[in-house]
Amino acid sequence: MMNREELTLLNIGENLDNIMNLDPRGYGVCRILYDGSRKFTGEPTSTHAAKGLIANVKKGGLVYILTGFILVPWNEAETDGIISSTVFAKFLINAFGAKPVMIIPQECDKAVKAMSKVLGMQIVNDIDSIGENTACVIYFTKNKADAPKQADEILSHGKPCVCFTNEAPGGNKNGYFHNATGVNTTDCEAKFDVLFNKCKELGVWNLSIGDLGNEIGMGAIEEHIRKYIPYAELGGCKAGTGFGILADTAADNIITATVSDWGCNALMAATAFILKKPELFHDASLQAEVMEAAAGAGMLDMYGEARPFIDGFGENINCPMVSLMKALIEYPPTVTDKTQHWFDNTIRKGFFG
Numbered sequence: 001m002m003n004r005e006e007l008t009l010l011n012i013g014e015n016l017d018n019i020m021n022l023d024p025r026g027y028g029v030c031r032i033l034y035d036g037s038r039k040f041t042g043e044p045t046s047t048h049a050a051k052g053l054i055a056n057v058k059k060g061g062l063v064y065i066l067t068g069f070i071l072v073p074w075n076e077a078e079t080d081g082i083i084s085s086t087v088f089a090k091f092l093i094n095a096f097g098a099k100p101v102m103i104i105p106q107e108c109d110k111a112v113k114a115m116s117k118v119l120g121m122q123i124v125n126d127i128d129s130i131g132e133n134t135a136c137v138i139y140f141t142k143n144k145a146d147a148p149k150q151a152d153e154i155l156s157h158g159k160p161c162v163c164f165t166n167e168a169p170g171g172n173k174n175g176y177f178h179n180a181t182g183v184n185t186t187d188c189e190a191k192f193d194v195l196f197n198k199c200k201e202l203g204v205w206n207l208s209i210g211d212l213g214n215e216i217g218m219g220a221i222e223e224h225i226r227k228y229i230p231y232a233e234l235g236g237c238k239a240g241t242g243f244g245i246l247a248d249t250a251a252d253n254i255i256t257a258t259v260s261d262w263g264c265n266a267l268m269a270a271t272a273f274i275l276k277k278p279e280l281f282h283d284a285s286l287q288a289e290v291m292e293a294a295a296g297a298g299m300l301d302m303y304g305e306a307r308p309f310i311d312g313f314g315e316n317i318n319c320p321m322v323s324l325m326k327a328l329i330e331y332p333p334t335v336t337d338k339t340q341h342w343f344d345n346t347i348r349k350g351f352f353g
Contacts, residue, residue, distance in 0.1 A: 002352045004343045008332055010352070012273055013044025015328050016266040019321060020046065020257035024313065029212065029229065033256035036224030045255045046263075049207050050270035052253050053162065056205040059097040061161035062127070064154075065089055066140075066168040066196060066216065068104040070188040071300055072179060077107040079299045080211075080311045081167025083290055084264035086115040087282055088166070089135040091268050093121065095280050099130040101160070105190040106139040111297035113137075115290045127157040140190040144175065147194035155198060163199035165208040167260035168192045170216035170247025176239060178214050180302075182231035184239030192216060193249045200252075208251035209263040211311070217251030259311040265322060273329040281326050284319035291315060 002010075017038070021030045034045075041048040057063060067085040071078050082104065089100035102112060116123050122134040130136050141150050169177050169189040177189040196216050200206055208217020213225040213232050225232045225246050236244035257263030272280040291308035295301075301309040310318055346352070 002347055004340070004347070007343060007347060007352055009047055009274065010044065012329065012332070013047030013270060016046040016270055016325060017044045019325060020262040020266040022321075023258055024317060030256070030258035032228045033211070033213070033225070036221040037254050037256040040221050040254060046266040046270040047274070049253055049255050049267050050274055052205060052207065053267070053271055054274060056162050057092065057096045057098050058161045061098050062158055063092050063098045063100050063162045063164060064160045064195070064199065065100055065102045066163070066165040066192040067102070068108040068190060069167050069169050070105055070107060070185065071302070071304065072183060072185050072188060074300060074304050075188055076298065076300050077105060077111070078302055079291070079294050079309065080302065081260050082108050082111060082299065083115065083294050083310060084261035085166045086112055087119065087290060088164070088264055088268060090119045090121045091271075091280060093133055093135070095271065095275060095277070098161075100135040101127055101130075101154075102135055102137045103140050103154070103192065103195065104137060105142070108299075109137065109139065111294045111299045114293040114297040118286070118289045118293045127154070140192055140195065142187065142190055144191045144194070147191040151195040151198050154195065155202075159202060160199065160204055163196060163204045163206045165192065165196060165206075165216040165251070166264050167209065167211070168216040170214065170218070170249045172237070172241060172243040172246055173248045174241045174243050176237070176241040178231070178237050178239065178245040180212055180214065180231075180245075182237035182239065182245055184237070184241065193247070196249055205253075206251050207253040207255070208249075209255045209257070209260045209267070211257055211260045211263070212245070214245040214247055215260070216247055216249045217254055218247050219250035220252070220254050222246060222250070259313065261310050261318075262321065265325060269325040269329050278326065278329045281329060282322065283326060284323040287319050287322045288315050291318065
């Protein structure tokens, strides 16, 4: 029978999953993806991932963060993925004393530096030089032929304890990369999936966040995505590459959300809750600052505008969402002495097993 702590965590996970899958656009893709990812994890995806993160991140351990999607026709990087990943790097330092290694396309460099300044985090470009309150930034190649050698060089500095991908482009079964509507973006994208697969082969715990299916890791729910997501069916991409937009890489742990950044925020909130340190999760004010820093550094919204938006959503949606996530992880401990009888009687009824 479930105890109070387990029931609370279950419902925190349900809350966070629901928030990160709100559907302001109304076209339902997030609901489709979540149905598949929830069945894959067997429990709320935010808390499932948080438990794995806590079990695997080590103090002083390297954590690879693969992120950065290039948009066509502008050939510039988008805000989704890189914003929350930079905040996540700082979160890993504060929560675990880990050594984050942000592996990005070079187009993201200016924005990462601008956001890191807001976060009070130092940046180096050498893994062996990572000190306290420092993240390493490495630019990953767009040349597939060069990717294995660079991946091996990165790994030569030490096996990571976690390989995390967030809105990271992934090639399909033919090795082609695509945007959301099936346009071929292969030449624009960093070939992160080579490094991801090498980490997986080494047994590194991995987690991928995506919001469509063309991101690294989403091959974990291949059948579901091919059946229900536009352009993911065989032959569905406009480039005619045969296998649609679905990334071929399959992560062992996944989170899907309406916006990948929302999924990463839910992961951080869930992790902070389990650690009993909700103060680790950032607030709406900091969310606004990093969004503005990214836009000021030239990062584009999905519609090609350098503005503080993520996937078409401005601060008026992103900031209240962060506030609500933070409030929901702060609240339960404040009512422990007032609600024990409700938990006891609810659990006794057996609905939650």
